[in-house]
Amino acid sequence: xxxxxxxxxxxxxxxxxxxxxxxxxxxxxxxxxxxxxxxxxxxxxxxxxxxxxxxxxxxxxxxxxxxxxxxxxxxxxxxxxxxxxxxxxxxxxxxxxxxxxxxxxxxxxxxxxxxxxxxxxxxxxxxxxxxxxxxxxxxxxxxxxxxxxxxxxxxxxxxxxxxxxxxxxxxxxxxxxxxxxxxxxxxxxxxxxxxxxxxxxxxxxxxxxxxxxxxxxxxxxxxxxxxxxxxxxxxxxxxxxxxxxxxxxxxxxxxxxxxxxxxxxxxxxxxxxxxxxxxxxxxxxxxxxxxxxxxxxxxxxxxxxxxxxxxxxxxxxxxxxxxxxxxxxxxxxxx
Amino acid sequence: xxxxxxxxxxxxxxxxxxxxxxxxxxxxxxxxxxxxxxxxxxxxxxxxxxxxxxxxxxxxxxxxxxxxxxxxxxxxxxxxxxxxxxxxxxxxxxxxxxxxxxxxxxxxxxxxxxxxxxxxxxxxxxxxxxxxxxxxxxxxxxxxxxxxxxxxxxxxxxxxxxxxxxxxxxxxxxxxxxxxxxxxxxxxxxxxxxxxxxxxxxxxxxxxxxxxxxxxxxxxxxxxxxxxxxxxxxxxxxxxxxxxxxxxxxxxxxxxxxxxxxxxxxxxxxxxxxxxxxxxxxxxxxxxxxxxxxxxxxxxxxxxxxxxxxxxxxxxxxxxxxxxxx
Numbered sequence: 001x002x003x004x005x006x007x008x009x010x011x012x013x014x015x016x017x018x019x020x021x022x023x024x025x026x027x028x029x030x031x032x033x034x035x036x037x038x039x040x041x042x043x044x045x046x047x048x049x050x051x052x053x054x055x056x057x058x059x060x061x062x063x064x065x066x067x068x069x070x071x072x073x074x075x076x077x078x079x080x081x082x083x084x085x086x087x088x089x090x091x092x093x094x095x096x097x098x099x100x101x102x103x104x105x106x107x108x109x110x111x112x113x114x115x116x117x118x119x120x121x122x123x124x125x126x127x128x129x130x131x132x133x134x135x136x137x138x139x140x141x142x143x144x145x146x147x148x149x150x151x152x153x154x155x156x157x158x159x160x161x162x163x164x165x166x167x168x169x170x171x172x173x174x175x176x177x178x179x180x181x182x183x184x185x186x187x188x189x190x191x192x193x194x195x196x197x198x199x200x201x202x203x204x205x206x207x208x209x210x211x212x213x214x215x216x217x218x219x220x221x222x223x224x225x226x227x228x229x230x231x232x233x234x235x236x237x238x239x240x241x242x243x244x245x246x247x248x249x250x251x252x253x254x255x256x257x258x259x260x261x262x263x264x265x266x267x268x269x270x271x272x273x274x275x276x277x278x279x280x281x282x283x284x285x286x287x288x289x290x291x292x293x294x295x296x297x298x299x300x301x302x303x304x305x306x307x308x309x310x311x312x313x314x315x316x317x318x319x320x321x322x323x324x325x326x327x328x329x330x331x332x333x334x335x
Numbered sequence: 336x337x338x339x340x341x342x343x344x345x346x347x348x349x350x351x352x353x354x355x356x357x358x359x360x361x362x363x364x365x366x367x368x369x370x371x372x373x374x375x376x377x378x379x380x381x382x383x384x385x386x387x388x389x390x391x392x393x394x395x396x397x398x399x400x401x402x403x404x405x406x407x408x409x410x411x412x413x414x415x416x417x418x419x420x421x422x423x424x425x426x427x428x429x430x431x432x433x434x435x436x437x438x439x440x441x442x443x444x445x446x447x448x449x450x451x452x453x454x455x456x457x458x459x460x461x462x463x464x465x466x467x468x469x470x471x472x473x474x475x476x477x478x479x480x481x482x483x484x485x486x487x488x489x490x491x492x493x494x495x496x497x498x499x500x501x502x503x504x505x506x507x508x509x510x511x512x513x514x515x516x517x518x519x520x521x522x523x524x525x526x527x528x529x530x531x532x533x534x535x536x537x538x539x540x541x542x543x544x545x546x547x548x549x550x551x552x553x554x555x556x557x558x559x560x561x562x563x564x565x566x567x568x569x570x571x572x573x574x575x576x577x578x579x580x581x582x583x584x585x586x587x588x589x590x591x592x593x594x595x596x597x598x599x600x601x602x603x604x605x606x607x608x609x610x611x612x613x614x615x616x617x618x619x620x621x622x623x624x625x626x627x628x629x630x631x632x633x634x635x636x637x638x639x640x641x642x643x644x645x646x647x648x649x650x651x652x653x654x655x656x657x658x659x660x661x
Binding site: 170174177275290298315316 | 500
């Protein structure tokens with residue numbers, strides 16, 4: 001069951017129709033959340049922007065087809081007259097033209113627009129996978145720690161302490177070469193899936209602890225509530241208590257946390273790529289665009305602008321969306 | 336208080352030991368051979384064995400770890416390099432310098448970067464937060480919330496590089512960031528680090544503005560603030576002596592985390608501005624397979640986090656006398 005709070009019995013939704021003689025309309029917390037969310041223009045606009053990014057990621061091959069270019073061909077090197085002898089675009093502003101909308105990548109001469117469009121795919125996929133994994137592990141461990149309590153809780157608490165004290169970025173940078181040393185023979189090249197899987201794993205390993213600690217706290221207070229006690233007295237199995245009594249009351253913090261987690265992971269992935277342990281060539285990736293952009297910025301600042309501004313818009317939209325989701329779920333919290 | 340500090344200190348030491356052990360075993364357990372690196376390009380088998388022996392790599396990993404830990408407290412003796420006094424973190428595989436000395440050399444850079452930026456973002460963030468809370472819903476509040484949203488969403492490697500491009504190279508308003516010891520030239524020290532400080536402040540301020548604003552809004556509607564107002568206290572006293580005190584706890588929490596993260600190695604910032612601090616050192620030691628150096632930077636970063644956790648928890652009791660340390 002879900003705790004009936006003041007928020008679920010919103011006066012405007014439930015009482016007003018009754019006063020005017022209409023029927024009482026029962027609405028689930030989800031419906032109420034959606035109604036509140038729809039009335040929030042900032043939330044709606046940011047949701048549209050986020051959806052747009054996802055749409056671009058999904059439709060990348062279609063965009064590539066219509067645009068007539070792909071992210072791998074080195075146009076600048078194949079065709080003379082695009083790059084100068086030092087590998088920089090001849091045209092001003094990074095070689096922006098009607099043919100190359102966002103210009104040409106310095107050096108390799110690939111199309112920047114296509115790099116950006118396909119780059120969303122990589123960044124989003126990795127961040128999404130890591131978010132899902134982090135959330136699942138965080139839910140399971142948080143509930144176990146809070147519900148079982150005792151020695152299990154103590155042990156999990158210490159593991160979380162250690163993980164939160166770990167310098168995670170440094171550790172990932174240091175351990176990535178070690179991992180490749182183990183998994184890949186020296187004469188072979190590192191497969192792309194290995195890097196992607198390693199990134200997702202590392203981000204997850206260091207990511208779940210925060211959510212687990214938060215949910216543990218929530219479960220600790222929920223465990224003592226009457227409705228859980230009532231369920232126990234009526235002989236409900238632990239599985240029933242966890243899934244039917246506890247979990248429905250945890251969806252709000254879980255949803256809020258994961259909406260805020262996704263953009264954080266997108267930027268983490270970009271930061272790791274920027275530090276050289278992210279995705280490898282030739283997979284298009286925003287983080288690697290940053291790395292290349294900071295290498296050549298004194299000669300070609302335009303190349304850095306595109307991933308920079310795109311990531312900025314994405315993160316702002318997602319942060320605003322996260323705030324709006326929180327407001328919609330819990331209008332009592334004022335930011 | 337003393338009991339609290341002892342208990343938490345022991346807990347912190349335990350966490351550090353675990354972090355060190357995990358890092359140590361993961362890195363020493365891998366096939367890559369640091370002795371081969373120390374031995375040089377052309378490496379005859381006998382020399383390799385000798386190099387391995389000199390680095391202590393011919394011993395079981397567990398023994399190596401115990402020696403490494405005891406070296407921190409009582410020092411170690413190396414056959415080739417002689418005695419390494421206590422806090423001994425070993426010798427670098429690459430240049431055979433004592434690791435502890437290198438850390439001591441690099442730490443001032445990172446500390447200067449952190450302290451300067453922290454002063455700016457703490458004062459500025461809390462200040463704008465208070466102003467926004469006092470002007471709730473007005474234009475000033477909106478400006479503060481929009482700019483903190485942008486600040487919170489922007490990346491150091493993007494703003495930092497843009498700042499370098501425009502301010503340093505295009506318009507030449509400021510020189511390339513560099514580190515001058517404060518003991519040598521305090522003005523040069525501040526001037527050399529001004530750009531990184533501002534860029535770090537742009538990113539970190541946002542959090543403080545939001546946190547201060549939201550807690551301040553809550554505090555201002557509390558009964559005790561109303562009482563203070565009713566007693567005829569000036570607005571300044573009410574805000575600064577009463578309401579601000581209530582906002583200090585969450586601010587202390589994030590300030591502790593931010594300081595710890597920065598001291599543990601502002602990797603991205605130092606890379607962006609090419610400052611030779613701990614963050615750069617850690618990246619360089621990864622690239623050089625310099626395990627003793629890497630261990631030291633990992634330990635330092637973890638130590639910064641656990642130490643600041645204890646400090647922040649102890650501070651809670653100072654800020655709010657109702658908090659009882661346990």
